[in-house]
Amino acid sequence: MKRQSRFVFSMLVFGYAFLYVPLLSVVVYSFNDSNLATIWGGFSTRWYGELLKNDQVISALLLSLKIAISAATLATLFGTMAGIALSRFGRFRGRNLFTGMITSPMVMPEVITGLSLLLLFVTLQQLTGWPTQRGYATITIAHTTFAMAYVAVIVQSRLAAMDQSLEEAAMDLGGHPFRVMLDITLPLILPAMVAGWLLAFTLSLDDLVIASFVSGPGGSTLPMLIFSKVKLGVTPDINALATLIMLFVSAGVLVAWTIGRRMQRP
Amino acid sequence: MTGKDNDKSFIEVRELSKHFGEFVAVDAVNLRIERGELFSILGGSGCGKTTLLRMLAGFETPTSGRIFLDGVDITDQPPYERPVNMMFQSYAVFPHMTVEQNVSYGLQKERMPRNEIASRVGEMLALVKLEDYASRKPDQLSGGQRQRVALARALVKKPKVLLLDEPLAALDRKLREHTQFELMNIQDELGITFVVVTHDQEEAMILSNRIAVMEQGRFEQIGTPKEVYEFPCNRFVADFIGTINTFEGVVQTSGEGEITVASDECGHSLRAYCDTPPRNGSDICLAVRPEKIYISQTEPDNDEDSCLRGVIEDFGYFGNLSLYRIRLETGKVVQVSAQNRRRSTERFLEWDDQVFISWRPRSAVVLEN
Known part of the structure; x- marks a missing residue:
C-alpha cells in the first residue's frame, strides 16, 4: 500500500513537472537581464519595459483583444441561440444533423477549418467584392464559428440540468413564450453564457492556426507575431510577453471555473 | 369555438385522447367535474394521469377530444391564456426571484396596478403563512415552505381551476398530514376547484370529494372515496385501492x-x-x-x-x-x-x-x- 502510494506520488510529481517546468522557465527567463534568451544574466524587469515600447507588439495585442472580445460576444449570442434550440425545441426535423454540425468545429482539425474559411473568404471576395482585405473582420468571423460550438455545448448542458417546469410554470402564470425566455430562461443560463464567453475569449486569444489562414498583410494577431518572431530566434521580450499572456489566460480560466462551480449549485 | 354549452358541468372533458407515436397515453376519456370540487385522479406511474393534467393546463395538445371549462371550449387556448393554474410536482419555484417576486409574477403578467399586486400578494402570503419570508430566496426555504410558495403563486391569480401534480409527494410524513388538511382548508376558503393528480391512494382518499381511478389511459371507476373503496366496480380498482x-x-x-x-x-x-x-x-x-x-x-x-x-x-x-x-x-x-x-x-x-x-x-x- 505504502509502496504503491510512493509510486503514485512520484508519477504525479513527474507529470506536473513535465507540464509546468517549461512554463516556469519562461516566467523565470522573462526576468533575465541578458540579451540572450537562454543565458542567465541577473534579475531585471527591463524586457517588460521594452515590450511596452514595442509598437508592433502593442498593436498585435490590441488586435488580438479586439478580435477576442468581438468573437466571444458573437459566439455567445449564436451559441446560446443554438443551445436553446437544441435543448428546448424538442424533436424538430434535422435535429441530429444540427447537433452534429454545431459540434463539428470542436473536433475538426484547425488546419481544415482555417483552409475552408480562407476559401470561403476568397470566393466571397470574388463574388461580392467583400472582404476587401483580410484581417480583423475575417479572423473574428472565423473565431466565432468555432467558439460558438463551445458556447452552445455549455448552454445546452446548463439547460438540460434545468427543470423545464420552471418555464412551464412561468407560461402557466400568464407569461408569453418570449417573455418567459427573458424572465426565466436567460437569467438562469446567464452563468453558462458568461462561462461560454470567457472560454470563447480565451480560445480566440490562443488561436494561431486559423488566424494565420484567414488574415492578410498587416493583420497580425499576437500569437502570429510571436510565432514569426520566434522563427527569427527567441528574444527575451518574447518571454516577458508569454508570461503576461499566461497570467491573463489563467486569470480568465480561473474566473470561468469559479462561475462554472457556482453554476453547479442547484 | 367559445359558445356556451348547455351542460352545466364546470369542467367537461369529452373523448379526450393523447397519443405519443404508437403509445396511447390517454384513451378517449370523458370526465365531468363540478364547481368547487376537490377531484383526484389516482393511478400508478405511466397510467396517463399526468398527461391528462398537462392537457388541462395546456402543455400538451390533445390528439383528439375537447375540454370545456365553465362552458367555454379551452382546448385550443395556450397555457398563458387559460384561467387555470398549476402547482408542479417539483414546485418550480423560480430560484432567481424572492418569495414575493415569485408570487407576484403572475399578476405582473396581467399588468395589474402595482399597489393592487402588493395587497394581493400580501393576502396570499398570509394565507400560506409566509408573510415573514417575503424577501427570502428559494434556496433559503425548506421543502414545505417552497411548496407553500408554489401554492400561493398558483392561487394568487384566482384561477377557476387549480391543478396539483403530486402535491404532497416530496414532503415527509408528518408534514404531509398537516399539509393535507391545510390544502383542504384553503380549498374550502377560496372555493376554487382543485384537480389533484396522485399515485398515493391515501392522499386521494383524505383530500378528495371524488376520485377517478385511472389505468392505461382510461378511467376504471369514478366515485366518492367511499364508493371506490367499498364498492369497487372491478378487480383492478379493488386491488389498487387498499388490500x-x-x-x-x-x-x-x-x-x-x-x-x-x-x-x-x-x-x-x-x-x-x-x-x-x-x-x-x-x-x-x-x-x-x-x-x-x-x-x-x-x-x-x-x-x-x-x-x-x-x-x-x-x-x-x-x-x-x-x-x-x-x-x-x-x-x-x-x-x-x-x-x-x-x-x-x-x-x-x-x-x-x-x-x-x-x-x-x-x-x-x-x-x-
Whole structure:
C-alpha cells in the first residue's frame, strides 16, 4: 500500500513537472537581464519595459483583444441561440444533423477549418467584392464559428440540468413564450453564457492556426507575431510577453471555473 | 369555438385522447367535474394521469377530444391564456426571484396596478403563512415552505381551476398530514376547484370529494372515496385501492339480491348480497377487505356469516392494529386486520394457532369477470 502510494506520488510529481517546468522557465527567463534568451544574466524587469515600447507588439495585442472580445460576444449570442434550440425545441426535423454540425468545429482539425474559411473568404471576395482585405473582420468571423460550438455545448448542458417546469410554470402564470425566455430562461443560463464567453475569449486569444489562414498583410494577431518572431530566434521580450499572456489566460480560466462551480449549485 | 354549452358541468372533458407515436397515453376519456370540487385522479406511474393534467393546463395538445371549462371550449387556448393554474410536482419555484417576486409574477403578467399586486400578494402570503419570508430566496426555504410558495403563486391569480401534480409527494410524513388538511382548508376558503393528480391512494382518499381511478389511459371507476373503496366496480380498482382478499368461484344459486358461490379456493360455499345478481353458473370473484373479516379462536355460532377455518401463518404488529396472514385448509392465504383494542402484554394469537375467520355476507363485493 505504502509502496504503491510512493509510486503514485512520484508519477504525479513527474507529470506536473513535465507540464509546468517549461512554463516556469519562461516566467523565470522573462526576468533575465541578458540579451540572450537562454543565458542567465541577473534579475531585471527591463524586457517588460521594452515590450511596452514595442509598437508592433502593442498593436498585435490590441488586435488580438479586439478580435477576442468581438468573437466571444458573437459566439455567445449564436451559441446560446443554438443551445436553446437544441435543448428546448424538442424533436424538430434535422435535429441530429444540427447537433452534429454545431459540434463539428470542436473536433475538426484547425488546419481544415482555417483552409475552408480562407476559401470561403476568397470566393466571397470574388463574388461580392467583400472582404476587401483580410484581417480583423475575417479572423473574428472565423473565431466565432468555432467558439460558438463551445458556447452552445455549455448552454445546452446548463439547460438540460434545468427543470423545464420552471418555464412551464412561468407560461402557466400568464407569461408569453418570449417573455418567459427573458424572465426565466436567460437569467438562469446567464452563468453558462458568461462561462461560454470567457472560454470563447480565451480560445480566440490562443488561436494561431486559423488566424494565420484567414488574415492578410498587416493583420497580425499576437500569437502570429510571436510565432514569426520566434522563427527569427527567441528574444527575451518574447518571454516577458508569454508570461503576461499566461497570467491573463489563467486569470480568465480561473474566473470561468469559479462561475462554472457556482453554476453547479442547484 | 367559445359558445356556451348547455351542460352545466364546470369542467367537461369529452373523448379526450393523447397519443405519443404508437403509445396511447390517454384513451378517449370523458370526465365531468363540478364547481368547487376537490377531484383526484389516482393511478400508478405511466397510467396517463399526468398527461391528462398537462392537457388541462395546456402543455400538451390533445390528439383528439375537447375540454370545456365553465362552458367555454379551452382546448385550443395556450397555457398563458387559460384561467387555470398549476402547482408542479417539483414546485418550480423560480430560484432567481424572492418569495414575493415569485408570487407576484403572475399578476405582473396581467399588468395589474402595482399597489393592487402588493395587497394581493400580501393576502396570499398570509394565507400560506409566509408573510415573514417575503424577501427570502428559494434556496433559503425548506421543502414545505417552497411548496407553500408554489401554492400561493398558483392561487394568487384566482384561477377557476387549480391543478396539483403530486402535491404532497416530496414532503415527509408528518408534514404531509398537516399539509393535507391545510390544502383542504384553503380549498374550502377560496372555493376554487382543485384537480389533484396522485399515485398515493391515501392522499386521494383524505383530500378528495371524488376520485377517478385511472389505468392505461382510461378511467376504471369514478366515485366518492367511499364508493371506490367499498364498492369497487372491478378487480383492478379493488386491488389498487387498499388490500383485498379475492375468492374465485362459480354462482350456485341466485335470487332476490342474494347469491351463493361455490369456491374451490376456500373449499366452502360463500354467501353474498348484490343488487343485480349474476346468472347461475357464471364465474365470479368475491372480494373482502381485511378489516371486514373477524378472527376468533372459537367457531362463531352465526350461520348467516361465511366462516372458514385456518392457521396463522404470519402476523405483523402495527401498534394500533395487527395484520394476520391466515392459511386456509386449501392452502389459500387470507389477510385479516384486527384493531388492538385491549392493552395487554400477552399475545392472544400466535403462529400456527387454529383460528376461525368470518364475515358478513354484505361485506363481500361481487366482481364479475
